[in-house]
Amino acid sequence: MDIKSFQEMLKKLFLALFIAAAVACSANPRVKLDEGSGALRPNAKQEIITKDLVALLEKAHYKKVPFDDSLSSVVFDLYLKNLDQGKNYFLQSDIDSFEPYRKVLLNDLKNGDLSAMFHVYNVYRKRFNEQLKYAISQIDKKYDFTKEESFVYDREKLAWFKTEAEAQESWRKRIKYDLLNLKLSSTGKEGEETKNKKTLKERYQNLLSQENTSNNYDAFQIMMNAFTGAIDPHTNYFTPEDAQRFNESMARSFEGIGAQLMMDNEVVKVMRIVPGGPAFRDKTLKQDDRIIAVAQGDGEFVDVVGWRLGNVVSKIKGPKGTTVRLKVIPAGQELTSAPKIISLVRDKIVDEEQSAKKEVKEVKGADGKTYKIGVIKVPGFYLNFKEMQAGNPDYKSTTRDVRRILDTLKQEKVDAVLMDLRANGGGSLIEAVELTGLFIKSGPVVQVRDPNNRVEINNDEDESISWEGPLGVLIDRFSASASEIFAAAIQDYGRGIIIGTQSYGKGTVQSAVAMDQFISRADRLLLSARDKTNEASNVDESMPQGAPKFGQINFTTFKFYRINGSSTQHKGVTPDIEFPMIYAADKFGESSEKAALPWDQIKSSSYNPYADLSAIKPALIKKHNERMKTSTEYKYLLDDIEAFNKREGETSVSLQETKLKKEREDQDAKNRDRVNARRQLKGLPAIAKGQALPRMDNDFIEDESLDIMADFIELKPAVHNQVAASAK
Structure with a gap:
């Protein structure tokens, strides 16, 4: 089948698809969404995407699985697993409180109702914060490394923690294990115990910081993939940011400065310079340099310390021929050091290291x-x-x-x-x-x-x-x-x-x-009306240039066979x-x-x-x-x-x-x-x-x-x- 025929087959399949008319997304009466100022909540766009995504997969997915209570139960279990696979955060009492959602979760999703899933996510964040803060508070205590005891690092097949005390005992052993690891890799010099404890504190604080920068799109991504994964392991929903990243990986090319970035204690650090790109040719930006501010062309710098990685990346990337300026702390220097300013002209990047x-x-x-x-x-x-x-x-x-x-x-x-x-x-x-x-x-x-x-x-x-x-x-x-x-x-x-x-x-x-083509006109009007009311929701993600507004669905449409x-x-x-x-x-x-x-x-x-x-x-x-x-x-x-x-x-x-x-x-x-x-x-x-x-x-x-x-x-x-x- 040539490319044109393949597209035509896909088009015929989608022509048979009927997207239901938009319905109002009423809040789930079982769940109170107002869980405090730090709680994540769904926005109107996510509710509409959910409703139309369920309708799409129910009609067009290759696997004709019944969308019933049985599938709802699978979605429920997979969602909990995706959140806390190692069973390190939730308590059994949390799981028991979620149980009423098991058989109704799929029906909620059909109606675009995400309140139950966001409630579960907010409880997860609460437990995550509690356990990490407890762990940080225990690092300075004395630990006896002569005592015979063991740490269970793989709890997936075990029961959830029955009590807070049981959870804290597991975390005590995890802290002891992490400190013992650091001790065994040390030289034994004076002061290394203090240094190891400082290192472990920074590690846990970084985990805490990363979780606290998560937004409702991070939560939404996990929710939708629990739903899609229950149908088929190769069906995935991508937020606009992740959709752009996926498509660039398929193309092995993108437009930007040619640097792979990572988060390091709330600061974006250069992980790798892509050979042949603007940064590689300029030779000013180096591996392990930290980027603290970004400016477009001659515009003003925007401080990006503490930003999410994806949002910083979207600021740095841009069309070929445009200029981006970076404030950079060179590798090895303190963050309080005077930054250097690097100006780079964006270009098309072809990552040859990921090519044949x-x-x-x-x-x-x-x-x-x-x-x-x-x-x-x-x-x-x-x-x-x-x-x-x-x-x-x-x-x-x-x-x-x-x-x-x-x-x-x-x-x-x-x-x-x-x-x-x-x-x-x-x-x-x-x-x-x-x-x-x-x-x-x-x-x-x-x-x-x-x-x-x-x-x-x-x-x-x-x-x-x-x-x-x-x-x-x-x-x-x-x-x-x-x-x-x-x-x-x-x-x-x-x-x-x-x-x-x-x-x-x-x-x-x-x-x-792109989900954009499956969002009905009625849904778009509904979204516009709800936006005007300034509905309470977390900050929407910054939209990467060229990314689908409603995200992207990669779903199983065909099965292939050998000749x-x-x-x-x-x-x-x-x-x-x-x-x-x-x-x-x-x-x-x-x-x-x-x-x-x-x-x-x-x-x-x-x-x-x-x-x-x-x-x-x-x-x-x-x-x-x-x-x-x-x-x-x-x-x-x-x-x-x-x-x-x-x-x-x-x-x-x-x-x-x-x-x-x-x-x-x-x-x-x-x-x-x-x-x-x-x-x-x-x-x-x-x-x-x-x-x-x-x-x-x-x-x-x-x-x-x-x-x-x-x-x-x-x-x-x-x-x-x-x-x-x-x-x-």
Whole structure:
């Protein structure tokens, strides 16, 4: 399916959608919204968005789940989990008081009534403040680190705190654990205990400060995602600010100064300078600099200390060619120091570090020959859809980047290509189809089924092939969605060898749609009328330029299937050559999601495989297994899996200093032995106890994948000739 057809399918789906007429959003009689001057309250826009969002998903979501009491109960439980997953703040009495909302919460949302959810959120904030303030007040007390007791750091499966005293006892142990951590990492010099307590106070105060800067849109985001997550784990609502951030990440580009920012004790700090951007070229703004004020062009400076990060970012970003001035405290200087003023002209930023990259590796085959393998790391399936629609010939996309890389690799005369899709969570469906087209002549790539069970086939129509030679695809448990479409198509066509572990299992397609187009005229008039009455509400968020006014909904509209008819939902893609999986399928991946759609299959599409690799796969597996028998790194991988599974089952830690210290020393010794074993293989000197362990740039999975590719080249040259012949 081409881009135009895809848009037309979506348009037809939405034409069938009826958005109900606006109704007045009456307050829930069970809840009193006036909970004090610091309480967060919904505004009219949020109430209208809620009502229309529920109507949209009830009619247009792929998963036809009944909007009944059962779903309401799921929303209720998920909301509490999203707020306090570790059960560190709420008391059992709070949970009991919320119970009347369980079966009526969804009906409230249908009417745009957010009073119950805001009441729960305000109780959460109250408990959060109470527990943090209590913790800060207890830091200066004396703690006995010789006493044998433990701290339960994972309380998710435990009951809620029955009393305030029980909650405070848990926090006492958390404080003791945090102080013990700081003590064990200290040098033991005089005065370090005081310093550690000061550090912990600042840490807790920063958490408190961040929570107190949250507004009703932060609360609203959590509420809506509790609702959408109850339907499907990949359906999400984004506020205007988050919608803009999501769309920029998909495009891998934005307009601004080219700096990634973070909060540090109520001050915005520069976390990273993006290569190639205005800040990078100017070289005046540095990592760890703190921004205390922002001015537009020649305008007056606005102090931004204590502001929310998103609001500061929206002040700094802006259209290409405009000027922004910053008051900056250089890294390492006190906040009371005189700031320097930096003037930067905004520009279009393309984050190349999050784009496809290549590296050429050499590997010696069993025949003694040295082969050059081009490794292409693809972090995501990105597409600057807006610029593509505008006709910009240089729009950013995964396929365009990989095509250029392949042209370079051919000039470097590589013998094979390995596409590394590990930790690639997917992205654009269009890009998954077009990227596959770089390796096949033409034909179906993926089948897409809509909510009415109509199936369309997305084809690669471009008969040109960018790479005809040996191909491998490396995947892991966090390769999802578009990555699975690509890997499955390569596997079904017999175009290449799939290496790694079972993929994530996300076989659904989400459409990103601005909520603005679903807000009825009646609702807009209602909102305008209520705004004029100056309805009591918290301050609305500052609107990022170009962001949808009512936010954005990314919801499941289609399910995709391999060209052989099998869904990747739940099952994912099983590699031809498998490595042991570190992350258990029941805890990581689609199969761990309660609200996920089930696996199924449909009729296979008509396609012609490029080659039959079934004859050489057993030989490839045999050679791989033989190497693993004597591989030290493979043994380390198995050890890591065993250790990971053991840690997954642990929920507490000792608070006795000698015991915890010994556990960490034993782990440090194990890590040192492993590093030294690797250094010995490379002829490097051992690292003595007490010396810092150097970073070992070791990627055993990639190294073994390169050996598999060498085997692939040697075993069946006729296969690659067959692929080349199919391309002609």
